[in-house]
Amino acid sequence: MSRLVRMDRTGHTTLAEWNVGDAEAIDAAVTAFRGELDRGYFAMVSTGPGHAEQVKELPVDADLVILRLPISGG
Amino acid sequence: MDAARVRRRGALWTLTTFAHVVPFVAAGVVLLVVQPLAVAVSLASFAHAWIIPMLYAARGANVLRPKRRADADAGAAATAVGLLGDLVDHRTRDLYAQTGLVVERGALGAWAVGEAGAVLLTARGRRATCFCVRVDDPDLPPADRTAHLLLALRADEVGFATVANMAFSGARWRIARRLPAEMRPALTAAAALDRVYDTAS
Numbered sequence: 001m002s003r004l005v006r007m008d009r010t011g012h013t014t015l016a017e018w019n020v021g022d023a024e025a026i027d028a029a030v031t032a033f034r035g036e037l038d039r040g041y042f043a044m045v046s047t048g049p050g051h052a053e054q055v056k057e058l059p060v061d062a063d064l065v066i067l068r069l070p071i072s073g074g
Numbered sequence: 075m076d077a078a079r080v081r082r083r084g085a086l087w088t089l090t091t092f093a094h095v096v097p098f099v100a101a102g103v104v105l106l107v108v109q110p111l112a113v114a115v116s117l118a119s120f121a122h123a124w125i126i127p128m129l130y131a132a133r134g135a136n137v138l139r140p141k142r143r144a145d146a147d148a149g150a151a152a153t154a155v156g157l158l159g160d161l162v163d164h165r166t167r168d169l170y171a172q173t174g175l176v177v178e179r180g181a182l183g184a185w186a187v188g189e190a191g192a193v194l195l196t197a198r199g200r201r202a203t204c205f206c207v208r209v210d211d212p213d214l215p216p217a218d219r220t221a222h223l224l225l226a227l228r229a230d231e232v233g234f235a236t237v238a239n240m241a242f243s244g245a246r247w248r249i250a251r252r253l254p255a256e257m258r259p260a261l262t263a264a265a266a267l268d269r270v271y272d273t274a275s
Contacts, residue, residue: 011215053229074191
């Protein structure tokens with residue numbers, strides 16, 4: 001089961017869950033994904049120990065997609 | 075911000091520190107020689123030479139210090155720690171539980187990442203470069219803030235160091251002594267990680 005989670009004030013919120021073969025769940029996840037990107041979130045996927053990649057389309061085969069806010073110099 | 079630029083800015087920072095210290099020390103010595111009765115003024119000059127670098131180092135250490143919030147939600151904090159734990163290995167997770175910092179090896183050096191900034195250890199762990207960087211949401215739990223910075227660092231280390239404001243560059247011990255004792259092991263672990271990488275490469 002893959003998950004789309006957003007880091008927020010609750011710790012994190014699971015926005016969507018899907019299996020690779022479940023087209024309906026994937027559509028819902030894509031819709032949620034695009035909505036969060038429109039709100040200014042960045043989507044991140046781990047690509048191995050110590051590495052992550054920012055994605056603009058939902059990677060359906062990823063186990064975990066994390067949405068984070070932009071960072072800025074303090 | 076690449077490795078060469080980090081080195082150059084570090085050297086410039088050291089030069090600036092000397093430029094702050096040397097005139098005050100020189101003035102104190104000259105005054106003492108010329109007019110020994112002005113010892114109080116000489117001591118004030120020496121104090122300036124000591125205090126200014128200390129304030130810079132304190133500013134650097136502040137990037138790792140936890141930010142206290144009155145309305146912290148314990149449940150949200152625990153949930154955020156769980157997600158952060160999923161992003162790192164067992165050893166790093168244990169170190170985070172102990173220190174509140176995540177230690178991560180990058181291309182520029184070894185990082186100790188906190189909730190409001192990160193310290194880059196280079197030169198076999200001897201030099202610490204402090205970066206102040208934050209997430210623009212005051213309601214995020216501390217571990218989520220750290221996870222934000224960690225993911226940004228992993229995705230684009232050079233971009234991370236470019237976006238962040240450099241708050242200090244200097245000897246690691248100058249930062250370590252201004253950190254709470256429970257946080258120091260993370261800095262030591264990051265320095266060890268940098269030494270391992272430096273030896274291997």
